Amino acid sequence: MFDSLMEGKESLQEMAISQSVGIDSDIKKVILDDVLWERVSSSQKILKPIAAAIAKIEGDGAILSDVQCLFAELKEEIQTILPTSLLLKAEETAVVKSLEQRREFCMKPVHAAAYMLDPKYYDKGILSGEEINSAYAVITAMSDHLGLDKGKVLGSLAKYRTKQGLWKGDGIWQSCQHISAVLGRLTNVRVEKLVGIRANLRLFEPDTEPSSTRLESDTEEEDSELDAEEVDMLLDDDEVQEESTD
Template sequence: MKVAWAHVEETYPHITTIGCAAHTLNLLLKDIMALKTMDTLNKRAKQVLKYVKGKQVTSATFLSKQKLKNKSTTLKLPSITRWGGVVIMFDSLLKGKESLQEMAISQSVGIDSDIKKVILDDVFWVSRVSSSQKILKPIAAAIAKIEGDGAILSDVQCLFAELKEEIQTILPTSLLLKAEETAVVKSLEQRREFCMKPVHAAAYMLDPKYDKGILSGEEINGAYAVITAMSDHLGLDKGKVLGSLAKYRTKQGLWKGDGIWQSCQHISAATWWKGLCESEALAPVASILLQIPPSSAASEHNWSLFGNTHTKVRNRLTNVRVEKLVGIRANLRLFEPDTEPSSTRLESDTEEEDSELDAEEVDMLLDDDEVQEESID
């Protein structure tokens, strides 16, 4: 991938190749979970979940107890295809703690003594699971934010800055050893360096809703280089573009009044530039940079739709028809009301969300002959 990036950037100087910010944060989670303390906790938590979920009696008893408590939470093992799966696992454990402990105390369930010891151990719950969540949840929340439909490239700069500050505040009270705390900070910095490019700084600089104080001198110079290269590509006068940038950063001319800065809180950054600042030479560059997605989450969500449309049962669908079905399914989701905050989307189970189309949908979308052919398979 890096070799391909180098070829693209050499051939097209105005293009900057970037990685997926959500995937980068997921790799940070992976780094943290590889630490000895976290790895031990992870294995112990999985041991409890696998035991309870793997036996019919214990699984049914747990669900029954959760139902009596009006809780719909089930125990969830992490999936390698889902970002932040370990956070979902620990969350499901904490939400099922009361039911699990009731089962461990009860004589009628018959839980293994080693598993029972873990479930009834307060150190496991408070000092380990709850403490680890304080470190992991901010990263999971950052993943949920950056993979959302409304996220743009400028959000990455601010997100990493906030994440660093939050993790450094939490680490002294965590269950990690001093050497492991240092490893977490180092891993965060390494992942940030890999993810962040001058184009991120340029987008951040041009986003009116952000304070530009967190940019270093090197990042500012990199942002200038990106804006200049984009101006060349668009055939704009670089002098006028940089002059417009100077007025924007010093709040002169069009940007002198408070009203225009207050308006950016109510519309997207790209719309702000195209609608209110269209007359400025910097506007075409800014509107392009502020429409670039920071992650590949949207395309990866579509992979799930493709997999749930072209299945072993419906394996005679042509590529063209599969694309049409996925297009319809993806666009229908745009009409569904978004009642949950984006930070909770991480908790949802992808396999359940991406369930296969039911028979009625297939009958509506496919010709009768194709439905008959698939039913034969």
């Protein structure tokens, strides 16, 4: 909205100056006031990095490990912009507080775990002690869920953290800077194919589901079939009775 407003600044001011266009004097004064446009420009500078962060996290290339670093970079950028803005000190404090509240709301232990396991963030070191502990908790819980040996999983994690074994060579650390984790994720097309395969496989499965899990439409179709059978039976009975009467 602010981008559009700034793009139309000259047109709006020309319209306000024009005598052929009837504009309220108060509105005209506001449009021609330089303070308005300075404040719009100041607010625009604050909102731009936030809008860019939202666009990145909502994009097709977004991954969990990026969220941690994204918030850290956003906070640093906002704190650099605020001193040059037209906001009061209390307003600057409110902006920083709002950003921190949003971070606390969005960030979950799984983001810390993903960040810890992403080689490209190996030496960034922005995780707090509490976040590291929560990351280990997530990894341990996932090991239990997948039926893996927690000892082996944590042992592999220790080798990764200390660059031992598989992670000892420099080649793997250099390559991770050029390969995105997005390459291994499920794309929309792949998900659609998997759903189609699953739906077709279910056609070959026996109907062992309890009646409570069946679709309502199936029940309605069965009811309509039963009703049709009952009607046929009644018609047959009427014919029999007519024949007996004759």
